[in-house]
Amino acid sequence: MKGTLIVVLVFAIGCLAGYSGLINLESFGEIGANLTMYVLYLLIFLVGISMGCNPELKKIIKSVSPKIFLLPLVTILGTLCFSALVSLLISGWGVFDCLAVGSGMGYYSLSSVLISQYKEASLGVQLAAELGTIALLTNIFREMFTLICAPLLVRWFSPFAPIASAGVTAVDVCLPVIIRTAGDRVLPAAVVSGVVTDFSVPVLVSFFCSL
């Protein structure tokens, strides 16, 4: 619980600092604009080191079996089922619009661009941009939700829960949090799940946009 609180607090302070203009990343030029990426690379490198010096590494690699590919599959299915269900509560958008947004799987930059482009023909520029923004927000929220709730998800559901919740980001932004909360042994599952869902995003988003 303490970890979750710190995460929320740090993120909120960051938001405030950005909003108030106290910290302006763009004033640092190129480095500032790409800062999140640099920090991400540092993080992933550290995760790599911690795996490398884990004495259980051999055991972890041995434990990988083909059935791990079922995890991205159920992740995608679960997302789609519940996105379709919740579309009943959302006015103004059809079930396929909601499915297209859900298929973003946490990949907010790609899904929002794809949706605003593909939907332009059927919805018009204004509505397509709106749905694109919903996709952007939805998938940012999904990433935030995973980062913040990962410890609770592991405790209440399963070690796979933060991987499923992370979607595409299981292999990048959320990976360190997943390893810290669910343990080193889920690393292969996280990488496989992140990579497979990543490939599913352009396919599924364009599919649901065409319906």
Added chain:
Amino acid sequence: MFYLILTMLAGVVAGLLMRKVKSLSHIGKAISVTIYLMLFVLGVKIGSDENILANLSTLGLQALLLALAGAMGSVFFAAVLYKLLFQKDVNR
């Protein structure tokens, strides 16, 4: 993403080579601190993104619903998968 996985593999190799280095047992703490740093920077980025802030009040609720549905749907499905196929591997 390709470079990201490459970076991780480089880290694994570095970790393997430095197995004997004692201070590496604190790497978990270093990861935690870096996670906080990343969250902070993500916060700054979102807090200063006018496009996101301007639409938060109108589209935010719908997006929140969809995000929770997507995340929890996959969490439920993954929990079933874990129970059915993976739990016994761990207890073995």
